[in-house]
Amino acid sequence: MLVLITYDVSTQDGAGKRRLRKVAKECVNYGQRVQNSVFECILDASQALLLKDKLLSIIDETQDSLRFYNLGNNYETKVEHYGAKESYKAEGVLMV
Amino acid sequence: MLVLITYDVSTQDGAGKRRLRKVAKECVNYGQRVQNSVFECILDASQALLLKDKLLSIIDETQDSLRFYNLGNNYETKVEHYGAKESYKAEGVLMV
Numbered sequence: 001m002l003v004l005i006t007y008d009v010s011t012q013d014g015a016g017k018r019r020l021r022k023v024a025k026e027c028v029n030y031g032q033r034v035q036n037s038v039f040e041c042i043l044d045a046s047q048a049l050l051l052k053d054k055l056l057s058i059i060d061e062t063q064d065s066l067r068f069y070n071l072g073n074n075y076e077t078k079v080e081h082y083g084a085k086e087s088y089k090a091e092g093v094l095m096v
Numbered sequence: 097m098l099v100l101i102t103y104d105v106s107t108q109d110g111a112g113k114r115r116l117r118k119v120a121k122e123c124v125n126y127g128q129r130v131q132n133s134v135f136e137c138i139l140d141a142s143q144a145l146l147l148k149d150k151l152l153s154i155i156d157e158t159q160d161s162l163r164f165y166n167l168g169n170n171y172e173t174k175v176e177h178y179g180a181k182e183s184y185k186a187e188g189v190l191m192v
Contacts, residue, residue, distance in 0.1 A: 004100070004165055006102060006130075006131055006134045007131070008131040008132050008134075010180075034102075034161075034163060035102055035103070035104040035133070035161050035163065036104050036133070037131070037132070037133070038102045038104075038134075038163070052176075056178055059178070059179055060179075061178060061179040061180065062179075062180060063179075063180055064179045064180060065130075065131055065177065065178075065179040065180050065181065066177070066178045066179050067130060067131065067134070067175065067176065067177050067178075068175070068176040068177075069100055069165060069167060069174060069175055070173075070174040070175075071165060071167065071174070072174075077166075078165060078166040078167070078168075079163065079164070079165055079166075080148075080163065080164040081161065081162070081163050081164075082152060082155070082157060082161075082162045082163075083155055083156075083157040083158075083159075083160045083161045083162050084106075084157065084158060084159055084160060084161055085161065
């Protein structure tokens with residue numbers, strides 16, 4: 001199934017910047033970064049649970065926001081992209 | 097149907113900052129901002145087409161990225177959120 005992961009991590013301090021990098025690094029192990037804070041991951045149920053636990057252990061739930069969208073198995077027709085495709089380094093630095 | 101809209105707009109110049117504000121302002125007319133560059137919009141097919149045309153007329157497809165995810169009508173069980181809910185002003189300024 002395709003699971004879309006979107007996140008907002010507060011980067012007002014060093015700890016937040018580290019959390020942001022860690023979230024991106026974890027997601028890269030499971031899927032494709034499609035936008036700055038958006039990952040598309042093809043996961044089975046157990047992988048989804050594992051990744052969710054890892055990400056929840058990284059973020060600060062009082063400051064950060066983490067969203068999961070389950071698009072199921074037949075997702076090809078549910079996703080549309082327009083515009084440029086950025087290439088990303090896992091550390092969250094946008095290469096332009 | 098629930099349509100998720102995610103975008104990355106290049107804000108390296110004034111024009112990009114204006115595009116970012118316009119995209120957010122347009123999306124606010126159709127739905128709920130859930131993260132910095134993520135909107136959840138409840139749309140019928142014609143509204144979806146209309147909004148898509150408007151957003152495509154705003155972004156610069158050589159620099160910006162715009163993604164649509166159709167989660168259908170039975171979306172409640174497909175969406176999970178963890179962490180803080182930021183409140184946003186339509187102009188794209190994150191109020192923290």
